Amino acid sequence: MSTLLEVSGVTVSFDGFRAINNLSFQIGRAELRAVIGPNGAGKTTFMDIVTGKTRPDDGHILWGDKSISLVGMSEAKIVQAGIGRKFQKPTVFEDQSVQENLLMALRKNRSPLSVLFYRPNAADLARVAELAAEIGLDDALLRLSGELSHGQKQWLEIGMLLAQDPRLLLVDEPAAGMTPAEREKTTTILKEAAKTRAVVVVEHDMEFVRRLNCKVTVLHEGAVLAEGSLDHVTKNQDVIDVYLGR
Amino acid sequence: MNRSFIARNPSVLVFLSLLALFTLTVSVLAEGFGVGLISTSFVKTLGKTLCLCLIAVAMDLIWGYTGILSLGHFAFFGLGGYMIGMWLMYERTRQIVVTSLADGVLPPTPEEVEAAIGNQIFGVVGSSDFPLIWAFADSLTLQLALVVIVPGVLALVFGWLAFRSRVTGVYLSILTQAMTLGLSLYLFQNASGLRGNNGLSGLQNLPGITAPQSAVSLWFFWASALALGLGYLLVAWVVSGKFGSVIRGIRDNEARVRFLGYSVESYKLAVFTLTACISGIAGALYYPQAGIINPAEVAPIASIYLAVWVAIGGRGRLYGAVIGTAFVSLVSSWFTGGQAPDINLGFYTVKWVDWWLILLGLSFVLVTLYAPRGMSGLIDALPRRKGEDA
């Protein structure tokens, strides 16, 4: 399995505090990966670095078939290269309808001029409807997304990510605040997505991770502590120390 | 514009119809048409108000829709006025000069004409040479182009610098305010080439036109109404589609839009520049009706008032911006013009000239606190229709 994203030797510090310390990470083209770790392990900062929000002090981030370096690219360019990100807090555009949210996310030319003259055609609307069905919002297409429930907003956000048709999906705590039924559905959506693309899920909830049934990377103090199946890493003494405290 | 756009945005049609009706009514009642119920000076006031409504629409696009509280759009407005003012003043002075030189024994040379115009225009700042920026002042076409180009280029350069370095929120507001202050300080200098604090004057006189002001005022009134109508239509169209979705997204959550792959900076820059151009046009129509433009017009306070009008009207709705601006600026000129009756309390007489600003300031605080949606929020309180956002 060839590599889609390769992070090697990345270091970031804020005012002397090393949030990420010589981190290396790889993921393949169609793979589901869970990233776990205690608070402050650097999970969110890791995502910030990949998506260009934070610039690393040191190290390489190589992307795709041509192994382009992502360091120094703007956020928008990185997204256009095929990396989608879902934030911890569901952030959808609340005063716009579900349809508008999804149309905005649809993989299209994003330059201001072409957006200005863009009017959705039948194919686009069909694709939006299809996505809405996928995330269970097909009967809420014209509702304002601010009126949706918390779980629905999370799905809408995932739907927007899928609409972008990214090759790598970074998902930050998708299950937070969801009912068990909603979690079930989220798991299905993520697993489905990972069939055609790479998905990285950052999660606290071990039960949810277990349900994803995938390879797990444990972060601690900004570096990879262990990697492997969930059963494998939970048996690792370092991991136990970190989670249970020394 | 395509049919479906109007169909999807019925409020645009309502607005345009009302504007047309208003224009027709004023025209029929104006002195210029002989009925004379509306004085020429009031026609000018109404025409100026329409121009202010146009810049308010632009302000609503940049602030209400894109979330950038620009405290600099009156600078663009003023620049538009200066650009057209340069031609008006040059051409009119030229005609006067040519007439007066024609009395001489020798026919005037081009150099003599130029020197005499320079003397007439720049005598007040102790100079007679034409500064470089007047290079195109003899061409109406070029100056009309500059009405759009100068504010547009300034907005493009300033916006590129500001957005590129991710200055947002109140910081950006302060930066735009600084830009306005810088421009007005520059214009205050005699060396600016735009007659320092004298500004440009006599702009109400169209060169070569002998028609009375009662007619000229109506022409400008019509032009202002047309510009407002077209501007409104353009902005309503811009905000109606996916572009509108994106800029409203930027207003609500800039980072999220960026992570959808949109280059937020380009969008902001595009909107900032577009609104600057609209402001320039509004200014170019306003100042010939006002008759004079000077650097005080560009002072930062004017741009803040603009924000006040839009906020009172209700931002995020184009008709809100228009209602707020028309209401506040007309009421304002009523109170400060001395028409409002003083209130005698026995021990103290409330003179509205003195107290209007206090009233305005406080009502502004109240609107911000208790009616963040402004006056158009009242319209929204009526039964809501879906899909109406312009």
Place this chain on the structure above:
Amino acid sequence: MVIAPSPFDLPESPSLMKTLLLAALAALLLTNAAPAQTTPVQDILQSQSDLIMKSSRRTIGPAIDAIADSGLPQMQSVLEAWRAKDMWQRKSDGLFFAASKNDDGTLKLRSFEDNAVVGDVARNTLIQLKPNSGIRAMIATALVQFQLSDPDPTKRHAALDSISRDPDAALLAPLRASINGEDDAALLARKTRLNNLMTMTYDPDEASRVAAINAMAGDLGLDFRGTLNPLLITKMTVAKTGTTPDANVAAQLTPGTDALSRSAAYAILVDAGLAPPLVTQDARDDALRANIVAGYVADTPVAQLSTEAKRDAAYDALAAQSLAAPRVTDTDITVRLSEHQFFEVYAEPSPAVTTAAKAALAKSESRVAASQMVDLGLDALSLASIYFLAAIGLAITFGVMGVINMAHGEFIMLGAYTGYVVQLFVPNHTLSIIIAVPMAFAVTFAAGVALERLVIRWLYHRPLETLLATFGVSIALQQLAKNIFGTQARPLTSPTWLDGAWAINDVVSISYIRIAIFILALMFLGLFLFIMRRTRLGLETRAATQNPRMASSMGINTDRVNMLTFGLGSGIAGIAGVAIGLFAKVTSEMGGDYIVQSFMTVVVGGVGNIWGTLAGAAMIGGFQKGVEWLNPSNTLAAQTYMIVFIIIFIQFRPRGIIALKGRAAGD
């Protein structure tokens, strides 16, 4: 000697008559005794009597010299009396006396020898000497040597003042003579300095002049530079090519360079009568107008003369018919210029002196430039203090709390007006300022708390709306102040001990009020650091702004903390208002002058960091003064450039000079 009172002087009562007679008798006795004494003063005066009485400026010189050079100490009072028109000659014997008028119109005569009263006499027995202004000036010059050694130091200072005001070659010798006997150190220094300065110009010996110039080279005094500059005055002269003028040449100038344009060079030739004048456009047009014959000028129809080229051609045609002077063409000018050389020539004939003066002046000027840099630095420092003072309140409300308060400028105004009102009731300026500072704090603190309670606390998460709401407050407050205090500026007078300036040398000086503001700014910095770092309020403020929910869950009353912090920031603005009001005018619009700059200071410095505000103020103040120095006539331009600079600066450091990094910055 008979006293003959004129009929007008007749006394009115017999008793008075009697006293007068007695006095006359006494006077008679005294004057009779006088000739017995030696009378060296009178002798000299008598020897010059003719010249003195002739009183002509052209001939009086020797007489004054004889008096001044006699070496008699009494001559000072002779000259003073003469100059003051108090010297009279008695008709009967030609003797000179000092006389003063009595109330009854008679004159009281005093002898010049010992200042003894000679007697009261009627005016018509004497002739008053009325030297004209020219002679009085000569007398004054002669007097200087006496005054320079006068026992009264004030008179000696006055003499030096008069010499430096109006130096003259003749004064050099008496000045030098007085140096040796001088015992007052300050006066000695002044005399020595003045001697040096006068030597440069007036000493006949070239070597001494050069030595004097070299001795003072590099001096910063205006008097020194004022003495050197006239030595270096040049004028332009023209010489035929190949010759050099017989003079102290400063430089040769080539026409067509920056130092001497071609047209200026040609104008010199015209003035010197070495070239025909140019035909100006006006002269050409006058000639054309004068030669219109039946609608034609030299075969060209008048209607065609609408370009410069056509007019030139018509004029040339006139010139060809000898109806006008031919135009001087560019070639003519070139030829004439090549025939001549242009020199700048010193008025001062001695090259040694001009060379030394030039070198000394250059040395002085480079030191002046250095001092001006220091002065500029001090100016920038004081401007920075003002910006800092205006911004420090904002550093709290905006920098720490993140509240945009557009009414901050009006709080400054409120403080200044509080000071003004206090001065209305407390006339003593020192006391009134001492009262005004806490009063201003109290007033603006209250205003700040009210604003926070009524408006700002509802808008903590809507910064743009805070901006607009506080702007509403700002215009209301401004108009309110206008209604109460009127539109004209109100004075806020500083105590007299703050008047004046601390002059370090002739170039560098700083007014005490600016020093006071600098100290005040330092005090505020200390106060800010103390409150934020050492007090409970500071701790709670930082906690409440960094994480309000966490802070309130730890028992901090964030409402109260916000209120107090905002009040504190506003109160400091009020005190800044008093300070600013002391040197700027107090008007209802003064707040607006500071608000944008204050925000810039905080933003440029870096929000949330008082050192950043300090750095921002220093940078903006320094930059503005720097631009003003490059373009001193235009403070508006300085402000314009400053804003452009700030906008560009923000490009490179969007978070200010001292930026918070990482998550604390809070995207």
